[in-house]
Amino acid sequence: MEFVFTEEQAMIGETARAFFAENATSERTRAAMAGDGIDRALWTAFCQELGLSGIGIAEAAGGAGLGLVELAIIAEAAGAQVAALPMLGSLALSAQAIAAGGSAAQQAAHLPGLLSGETIAGYAHDAGLKADGDRLTGTAGFVAHGASAHIFVVTSNTGAWIVPADSAGVTVTALTTMDQTRPYARVALDGAVGEALTDPAAAIAAAHRAGFVTVAAEALGGAQAALDRTVAYARERVQFGRPIGSFQAYKHRLADMMIEIEQARSAVYWAACAVDEGSDEAELACHAAKCFAADTYFMCAGNMIQLHGGIGFTWEHDAHLYFKRARAIQSMLGSGEWHRERIATMILGEAA
Numbered sequence: 001m002e003f004v005f006t007e008e009q010a011m012i013g014e015t016a017r018a019f020f021a022e023n024a025t026s027e028r029t030r031a032a033m034a035g036d037g038i039d040r041a042l043w044t045a046f047c048q049e050l051g052l053s054g055i056g057i058a059e060a061a062g063g064a065g066l067g068l069v070e071l072a073i074i075a076e077a078a079g080a081q082v083a084a085l086p087m088l089g090s091l092a093l094s095a096q097a098i099a100a101g102g103s104a105a106q107q108a109a110h111l112p113g114l115l116s117g118e119t120i121a122g123y124a125h126d127a128g129l130k131a132d133g134d135r136l137t138g139t140a141g142f143v144a145h146g147a148s149a150h151i152f153v154v155t156s157n158t159g160a161w162i163v164p165a166d167s168a169g170v171t172v173t174a175l176t177t178m179d180q181t182r183p184y185a186r187v188a189l190d191g192a193v194g195e196a197l198t199d200p201a202a203a204i205a206a207a208h209r210a211g212f213v214t215v216a217a218e219a220l221g222g223a224q225a226a227l228d229r230t231v232a233y234a235r236e237r238v239q240f241g242r243p244i245g246s247f248q249a250y251k252h253r254l255a256d257m258m259i260e261i262e263q264a265r266s267a268v269y270w271a272a273c274a275v276d277e278g279s280d281e282a283e284l285a286c287h288a289a290k291c292f293a294a295d296t297y298f299m300c301a302g303n304m305i306q307l308h309g310g311i312g313f314t315w316e317h318d319a320h321l322y323f324k325r326a327r328a329i330q331s332m333l334g335s336g337e338w339h340r341e342r343i344a345t346m347i348l349g350e351a352a
Contacts, residue, residue, distance in 0.1 A: 003269060005073075012052070012070055016077035019050055024081035026318050032084035033180035036148045038120075039084045046085065047117030053091055054115040056210060061099040062111050067276035068210060072217035072268055079221030082321045084181040086120050089144040092214035093207045094121035094153040101160055101203025106195070110151065110162065122149035122165075123207060124187045129156035134196065135169075136161060136189045142332065146185025147174040153207070154187075154194060160203040161194030168192065179328035181321065209275050209286050211333050216268045216289040219297035219329050223264060226297075226304040226322050227257045233308055253307060257300045264289075264296040284346050291339035294330045301326040 005013065023042050032039040047053040056071035057063020064070075071092065078087060095114045098107055113119030124140035131137075136154060143152070149172075152163045163170060169192035175184045197203045231254060271289035274282040301323040311317055330336060 003273070005069075009070060009073060012055070013073045013077065015050070016052065016074050017080070019046070020077050020081040020083055024078070024083040026321070029082060029084050029181060029321065037084055037145060037181055037183040038086055038148055042083065043085050043117050046087075047115065053117060056092070057095060057099050057111065057115065061107050062115060063099070068213050068272040069269065069276055071210065072213050072272040075214045075217035076221035076224075076268075079218030079325075080225040082181055082222065082318075082325050086145040086148065088182070088211065088214055088218070089123045089146075089149070090114055090119075090121045092210045093123035094151075096210040097123070097153050097155070097160060097197065097203040097207040098162070100206030101197040101199040101201070102162075103198045106162065106197065113150075119150045120145060120148050122146040122152045122185070122187065123211070124152045124154045125156070126154070127157050129154065129159075129189075131156070131159055131161075131194075132191075134161075134193050135191045136163065136194045137191055139186065139188045141186055142175070142184040143187045144182050144184060144332070146172055146187050147183065149185075152187060153197075153203075154189065155200070155204050155207070158200070160197040160200035162197065163189065163192055163194045177328070179324040181325060182328060208333075209282065212286040212290040213268065213272050213275065215329055215333055216264075216271065216286075216293035219293040219326065220261070220264050220268050222322050222325055222329075223257070223261050223293070223297040223300040226300040226319075227254065227261060229318075230254065230257075230304050230307050250307065253303055257303055260296040260299060264293040267292045284343055287339040287342045287346075290333065291336040291343075294326070295336055297322075297326040298330050 023045060028039050028042065052074055054063035055066050055074060056068055059065035078085060091114065095111060098110050114121055122143040122145060124143045126138040126140045129136060129138035149165050151165060154161045154163050165172060169190045171188040173186040175186060177184045234250060267289040271285035274285040305319045305323060308317065308319055
């Protein structure tokens with residue numbers, strides 16, 4: 001099979017890359033890091049001016065009616081610039097959950113605000129959550145942009161609810177995190193009232209598929225940017241009278257990065273296509289994409305620091321923005337070991 005983007009998909013990718021390259025600058029990202037981890041002007045422009053926030057949501061729910069391939073294209077472009085946006089928690093996880101498992105009334109009440117960027121949602125999963133009717137008790141330890149959220153989509157292994165952040169019984173504690181472009185918060189519920197989604201199984205499945213694909217695509221974009229920036233540096237930096245990129249050992253490291261990135265690219269878009277086409281391999285593909293792309297990003301970000309030499313080890317260099325995002329992605333939404341265990345179980349069954 002030969003996979004190529006359609007003209008529309010290619011245009012979306014070109015538009016997104018140009019938008020983030022122009023607007024998600026290092027200076028703006030660092031300014032957002034000093035605040036709540038959100039570039040508010042960038043978020044508003046992305047949602048309202050560019051109009052790409054609803055790209056993975058069905059038209060009936062107020063979105064653009066496209067799929068996860070297009071969402072992955074957008075996430076890859078954002079990841080390439082380490083954009084400080086709540087895209088993952090608000091759009092890929094929460095909006096997808098409401099669109100897939102919420103009633104028409106719930107979609108009408110919450111999706112317009114999420115897609116316009118005026119409402120920010122956090123996705124809080126607690127496997128041990130206790131539900132007494134509509135009252136919820138439990139704690140989610142790492143909620144992306146949780147301290148900035150207006151609502152939470154709270155899920156457990158058995159249900160899914162929408163909980164306003166200012167509800168009685170909700171306590172949000174901002175955490176100190178390594179990746180300041182995506183800060184976490186602890187969300188504790190103590191008898192907080194939740195509005196149950198009508199189809200929790202569909203909500204959770206949609207959120208997880210979109211979340212895995214989005215974070216994998218972000219990792220792919222970051223890994224490619226790490227390689228591109230390192231190649232550019234290798235052409236400029238001269239040592240012993242020649243560009244350092246001409247040395248064999250240096251070229252081998254760049255080649256290793258390129259090979260891993262191309263494999264990650266195949267995994268990411270295989271997963272996105274499998275979900276959009278309703279393939280039986282969709283779940284396996286999503287697990288594979290997340291763990292492979294995350295590991296690839298971490299390897300490329302580490303190489304980026306080392307291959308930049310002394311300047312790469314300074315905190316002021318952007319290589320550290322990529323490294324911190326890469327390390328955070330490895331841990332979030334399930335570790336690589338957890339995803340590989342899931343894949344092994346799907347393939348080998350009890351023998352795993």
